[in-house]
Structure formats: structure tokens, C-alpha cells
Amino acid sequence: MVSCDLLIENAMLATMDESERSALPYGEIADGAAAISGDRIEWIGAMSELSSGLREGAANILDAKGRWVTPGLIDCHTHLVFAGNRAREFEMRLQGTSYEEIARGGGGIASTVTATRTATDEELFSGASKRLGTLGSFGVTTVEVKSGYGLDVETELRMLRVARGLGVEHPMTVRTTFLGAHALAPEYAGDRSGYIDLVCETMIPKLIDEGLADGIDAFCEGIAFTPEECERVFAVGTQHGLPIRVHADQLSDSGGAALAARVGAVSADHLEYASEDGIQAMANSGTSAVLLPGAFYFLGEEQVPPVDALRLHGVPIAIATDLNPGSSPINSPLTAMNMACVLFGLSPEEALCGMTRSAAKVLGMSGDRGVLRAGSCADLVVWDIDHPSELSYWIGGNPCDAVVQAGTLRSY
Ligand code: DI6
Numbered sequence: 001m002v003s004c005d006l007l008i009e010n011a012m013l014a015t016m017d018e019s020e021r022s023a024l025p026y027g028e029i030a031d032g033a034a035a036i037s038g039d040r041i042e043w044i045g046a047m048s049e050l051s052s053g054l055r056e057g058a059a060n061i062l063d064a065k066g067r068w069v070t071p072g073l074i075d076c077h078t079h080l081v082f083a084g085n086r087a088r089e090f091e092m093r094l095q096g097t098s099y100e101e102i103a104r105g106g107g108g109i110a111s112t113v114t115a116t117r118t119a120t121d122e123e124l125f126s127g128a129s130k131r132l133g134t135l136g137s138f139g140v141t142t143v144e145v146k147s148g149y150g151l152d153v154e155t156e157l158r159m160l161r162v163a164r165g166l167g168v169e170h171p172m173t174v175r176t177t178f179l180g181a182h183a184l185a186p187e188y189a190g191d192r193s194g195y196i197d198l199v200c201e202t203m204i205p206k207l208i209d210e211g212l213a214d215g216i217d218a219f220c221e222g223i224a225f226t227p228e229e230c231e232r233v234f235a236v237g238t239q240h241g242l243p244i245r246v247h248a249d250q251l252s253d254s255g256g257a258a259l260a261a262r263v264g265a266v267s268a269d270h271l272e273y274a275s276e277d278g279i280q281a282m283a284n285s286g287t288s289a290v291l292l293p294g295a296f297y298f299l300g301e302e303q304v305p306p307v308d309a310l311r312l313h314g315v316p317i318a319i320a321t322d323l324n325p326g327s328s329p330i331n332s333p334l335t336a337m338n339m340a341c342v343l344f345g346l347s348p349e350e351a352l353c354g355m356t357r358s359a360a361k362v363l364g365m366s367g368d369r370g371v372l373r374a375g376s377c378a379d380l381v382v383w384d385i386d387h388p389s390e391l392s393y394w395i396g397g398n399p400c401d402a403v404v405q406a407g408t409l410r411s412y
């Protein structure tokens with residue numbers, strides 16, 4: 001007897017699957033159905049091709065009533081574990097002080113570091129939990145979470161443990177990234193290489209021992225670390241098999257894109273100031289771009305990332321919130337998609353691809369997440385919209401009607 005645990009029927013499917021028979025935008029299958037068994041999509045296609053046996057054998061049926069169904073959204077770049085907020089610095093910036101000036105004056109990332117170090121694990125967890133819940137309410141099923149507001153051994157490890165705990169407590173998939181090289185720890189002012197030693201020789205071995213990180217990242221920038229300093233960190237990460245991410249060329253052309261290519265990074269993120277050569281190098285090394293329009297918007301930046309060059313060289317483009325208290329206090333993937341369209345000139349289809357298929361690639365989950373395909377993980381969202389372009393169109397509001405996470409209907 002053919003059977004499945006859940007059948008979603010009468011759905012407009014935006015499969016986002018390039019290999020899908022449908023050559024239509026969004027990998028559309030009109031009047032479609034998806035049969036789910038366990039945590040997998042067992043079958044997906046047009047209602048007209050659905051076998052009567054599969055329908056009769058379905059333990060549960062969800063009638064989408066013509067609504068759109070997409071893959072679960074993937075936020076592949078967040079800093080959602082932190083304490084405090086930086087609303088006072090926001091006021092200062094509005095009065096004319098720049099983000100870099102605040103950082104160089106001891107504020108910025110350093111002020112979140114102070115708040116994070118003094119917060120208890122419970123405080124860190126509950127703040128991050130709320131933010132994760134909000135992302136989940138917008139159809140996010142997979143989230144990447146970075147450390148980087150501890151900058152000492154104990155707090156970096158605590159942040160990663162809290163992030164791991166989020167994945168246990170929430171019905172969402174959480175991937176962790178170690179970002180010890182986010183800023184110079186205040187104790188190491190004047191001893192940059194001493195801090196990089198601490199990251200490489202103490203922090204990384206400890207987090208590897210505890211299995212706390214799925215990837216490694218560094219902030220390559222004038223106010224953070226040089227390409228050479230980042231490379232030292234990445235060399236040790238690579239020894240331990242951690243995929244590399246790079247905060248690259250956000251505020252200046254710091255050679256971040258070229259660095260990402262050189263070290264074989266899975267992604268270079270931000271890229272506002274990336275050079276054409278850097279983009280070409282990324283294409284050659286198979287490095288994806290992650291664009292973070294929330295930070296561009298909130299910092300009032302003017303130089304947009306080289307989207308045409310990314311397209312021209314065939315570099316996959318992911319979009320993420322960069323959710324953090326300093327440069328991107330944005331808790332909605334849909335608002336980030338809207339900004340990617342309005343500020344960076346992406347099409348709504350590119351923006352949705354950026355929050356699904358391309359984001360999955362960045363997290364090493366190609367094929368399994370970010371597309372609706374037989375055999376892939378059953379993370380799906382049912383939306384109250386007439387067309388998927390609406391996901392990038394509305395500013396505010398939340399058309400998310402239902403989320404299936406790994407085959408189970410989720411309550412938020
Ligand atoms: N770039 C960013 O936009 C965030 N981190 C980074 O490397 C900002 C983090 C912060 O200001 O707290």
C-alpha cells in the first residue's frame with residue numbers, strides 16, 4: 001500500500017528547483033501536490049499526476065486551497081546571540097558620527113562584547129530564542145548563528161553552546177559559525193598577533209573538542225583584521241575541516257573577495273566594495289556571494305555590491321538578514337528580500353532564490369534544503385499570497401500561514 005504521512009494538495013508550488021521539469025520562473029508547478037514521509041518529500045508534482053493510492057494512503061491532508069508553497073527560508077548569516085542593544089549608538093550615527101568612528105572610539109562591536117560577557121547563559125539564550133522565534137514566524141526553517149561577541153575563550157564557547165542549544169529547543173535547524181576574529185579583544189589592544197594566536201591555538205582547539213562549530217568566519221576590514229590575519233585563522237579552521245566564510249569588503253575594498261577565493265571559502269559576505277577581479281576570483285573558486293542589504297540600509301551606505309558582475313560571472317547570490325545589534329537590527333527575512341530588490345536591484349525571484357536554494361549552498365545543504373524536490377528535506381512554507389513576487393513586495397506584515405519543518409507542521 002502506497003502511503004505518506006502528510007499530503008499537501010491544491011498548492012501552487014514554487015519549487016525553486018533548477019532541475020525541475022518546469023522551466024517556469026520560481027520552478028513553478030501550478031495546481032500541485034507534495035507527499036511527505038518522515039522528514040522527506042516523497043513525491044512532488046502536478047495534482048493530475050498524483051496517484052490515487054498515494055492520496056488515499058495519506059495519514060493527513062493539508063488542503064493549500066490554491067495558496068503558494070515554497071521551500072522553508074534559510075537565513076545563512078546571523079549574529080543572533082548577543083546581549084543588550086545599540087540604540088544609543090544609532091542616535092549618535094543619526095547626529096553624524098560614523099559607524100567606524102564609533103568603533104574606533106571603543107563603541108560598536110566592543111560595546112556588545114561587554115554586554116555579552118556579563119550576560120548569563122540564560123539571558124543570552126532567552127534573547128536569542130525570541131529573535132529565532134520571530135525568524136521562524138516568517139517561514140525560516142534553517143538559521144546560521146555566529147559567535148563573535150565574546151572575544152575571550154569562555155564567552156566565545158558560551159555563545160556557541162547557546163547557539164547549539166537553540167537548535168535543540170526550537171523546531172528549526174541551526175548551524176553555528178565561529179567568528180572569534182570579529183574584532184580585536186580589548187585586552188589585546190596593541191597585540192594583534194597575540195589575539196590571533198589565542199583564536200588559533202586556544203579557541204579553535206577547544207571548540208573542535210566540544211564539536212561546537214559547523215564553520216569558521218572572520219571580519220576582513222580596516223576596523224577588524226587584515227587578509228593575512230584572517231588567513232592564519234582560516235588555515236587552522238581548514239586543518240579541522242571547517243568550511244570558511246568571510247566578512248568581505250563591507251566598508252572598503254580590503255581584498256576580502258580575493259581572500260575568500262584564495263582560501264576556497266564557501267562564501268564571501270557583504271561585498272559592497274568588492275572589485276571585479278575579486279568577483280572573477282570568487283567565480284573561479286566556486287565561492288558564493290551573500291548579500292546583506294539590512295546592514296547596507298541601516299548604516300546608510302551608498303556603494304552597492306557589484307550585482308551585475310556577480311551575475312555575469314555566474315556567482316550564486318544568497319541573501320541574509322545579518323541580524324545583529326550594531327549594523328542590521330532586522331528580524332524579518334522578507335524585509336531583507338525587499339531591500340535586496342529595492343536597494344540592490346535583485347528581482348523578487350533572485351531574492352527568493354537567495355533565501356532558499358543559494359543559501360542552502362552556502363551552508364553545504366544543496367539539494368537537501370532550499371528546493372522542493374523528491375528526496376529533499378520536507379521544510380515547506382504555505383503563504384497567503386497570490387504570487388511569490390509578493391514575498392519581496394510587502395514591507396511589514398507577515399503572509400506566512402503554515403510551516404512544515406522536517407515533515408512536521410510547526411506551531412509558529
Ligand atoms: N559586519 C557587520 O555588519 C556586523 N559584523 C560584521 O563583521 C556588525 C556587527 C556589529 O556592529 O555588532
Ligand code: FE
Pocket residue numbers: 077079247322
Ligand atoms: Fe555579519
